[in-house]
Structure formats: C-alpha cells, structure tokens
Amino acid sequence: MMFDFFENNPLELEKNALILYPNFFDKTRSDKYFIDLLGSVDWQQHYLTLYGQKIPFPRLMCWMGQQGASYSFSGNTFQPLGWDSTVLSIKKELEEVLNTEFNSVLLNLYRNGQDSMSWHADDEPELGAEPIIASVSLGADRTFAWKPKYGGSSKKVTLPHGSLLVMKAHFQSQFLHALPKAKHVTHHRINLTYRFIRPKGSTTAFFIK
Numbered sequence: 001m002m003f004d005f006f007e008n009n010p011l012e013l014e015k016n017a018l019i020l021y022p023n024f025f026d027k028t029r030s031d032k033y034f035i036d037l038l039g040s041v042d043w044q045q046h047y048l049t050l051y052g053q054k055i056p057f058p059r060l061m062c063w064m065g066q067q068g069a070s071y072s073f074s075g076n077t078f079q080p081l082g083w084d085s086t087v088l089s090i091k092k093e094l095e096e097v098l099n100t101e102f103n104s105v106l107l108n109l110y111r112n113g114q115d116s117m118s119w120h121a122d123d124e125p126e127l128g129a130e131p132i133i134a135s136v137s138l139g140a141d142r143t144f145a146w147k148p149k150y151g152g153s154s155k156k157v158t159l160p161h162g163s164l165l166v167m168k169a170h171f172q173s174q175f176l177h178a179l180p181k182a183k184h185v186t187h188h189r190i191n192l193t194y195r196f197i198r199p200k201g202s203t204t205a206f207f208i209k
C-alpha cells in the first residue's frame with residue numbers, strides 16, 4: 001500500500017463530512033491514470049429531456065460498475081459498463097484506504113471550462129442515508145463549491161490533479177455541491193465518483209444533474 005497518511009495531510013473542509021487529500025496519487029500515477037482513462041473510457045454524451053426538448057449535459061459521462069443493476073434517468077435506462085482495469089485498480093485502493101466498499105462509479109469528462117455540473121446533492125435513496133462517496137480528480141484544476149441546503153453562504157476549494165475528495169456522513173443531506181464553469185480553463189478534467197448503490201429489485205432509478 002503506497003498511501004501514507006502523514007505525507008497526505010488531509011484537509012477537513014466540513015467536520016467529519018468533507019475531507020480533501022490534495023496529493024492522494026503522486027504526479028506520475030496521476031498522469032498515467034489521466035491518459036489511460038481519457039483513451040479507454042467510452043465517454044458518452046447524454047441528454048436531459050425537458051418540455052420535450054433534448055438538452056445535452058455540459059460534460060461527457062460514463063456509468064461503470066457491477067453488472068446487473070440498470071440505471072434510469074431522464075428517460076434513459078441502461079446497464080452500467082463493466083469495470084475498466086484502471087478504474088478497478090483505483091477502486092481497490094480507495095476501498096482499502098477508506099475501509100469501505102464501492103460497486104459503481106460515475107465518470108465525468110469536463111472538456112474545458114465551459115463544461116460543468118450544477119448544484120445538487122447525491123441523495124438518491126439507492127445511496128442510503130449517509131453515503132460515502134469518493135471523488136478522484138485528474139487533469140485540469142477545477143473549483144468545487146458547496147453550500148448548506150437550508151441557507152448559508154457557499155464555500156469553495158480547488159481540486160488538483162491526483163486529489164481525493166471524500167463526501168460522507170451528513171454531507172449529502174445537509175449540503176449541495178457544484179462544479180461551476182471556469183472561463184479560463186482550456187484543458188480536460190476527469191472526475192470519478194465511486195459509490196455504493198444498494199440493490200433494489202432489478203432496476204435502480206437514478207437522477208442525473
């Protein structure tokens with residue numbers, strides 16, 4: 001196990017709920033993961049249907065994970081793709097360090113600063129009451145913002161290449177988060193959010209922001 005707690009200096013951004021490990025993966029490994037995933041993942045454009053209009057999500061995505069669970073959102077239903085070897089090895093490492101288990105991951109590709117994710121919480125019932133979500137960032141630095149759901153000002157932090165952001169406990173029930181557009185960013189960023197989806201019959205409803 002290459003992870004060293006003291007080298008990594010986790011930052012507690014919200015007490016017991018939002019923890020950032022700025023250098024979780026060293027530069028060599030982060031570069032390799034970024035290049036591997038950019039080439040090997042089946043990056044897809046999905047659409048949101050709103051009042052009969054098809055609106056492209058402002059980023060490319062890929063669902064990956066345990067076979068069998070189908071995901072439905074915005075009029076789409078599909079099976080998650082099987083594990084890519086890089087995605088799987090990152091999963092194993094995260095599970096070991098965080099002492100938990102993940103069975104799916106949402107991969108997002110933000111092609112430049114015009115791609116983004118709007119305010120939301122990952123609070124779908126399939127994730128359970130206080131889900132632990134491990135979010136790995138590779139590529140361009142981007143700002144992550146969060147704010148209390150029921151009033152209060154927003155905060156932000158930069159998510160660097162090779163960082164790990166852990167969202168847990170009351171983070172999804174009490175806060176919203178977003179990845180705002182960033183005018184001057186011209187490079188790609190890949191984000192992986194590892195999750196544990198509770199099996200619920202043969203289909204799993206999922207809502208995308």
Ligand SMILES: O=C(O)CCC(=O)C(=O)O
Nearest residue numbers: 106108117122179191193
């Ligand atoms: O790209 C990010 O850092 C945020 C991703 C996110 O919030 C999500 O996939 O639910």
Ligand SMILES: [Mn+2]
Nearest residue numbers: 120121122177
């Ligand atoms: Mn999220």
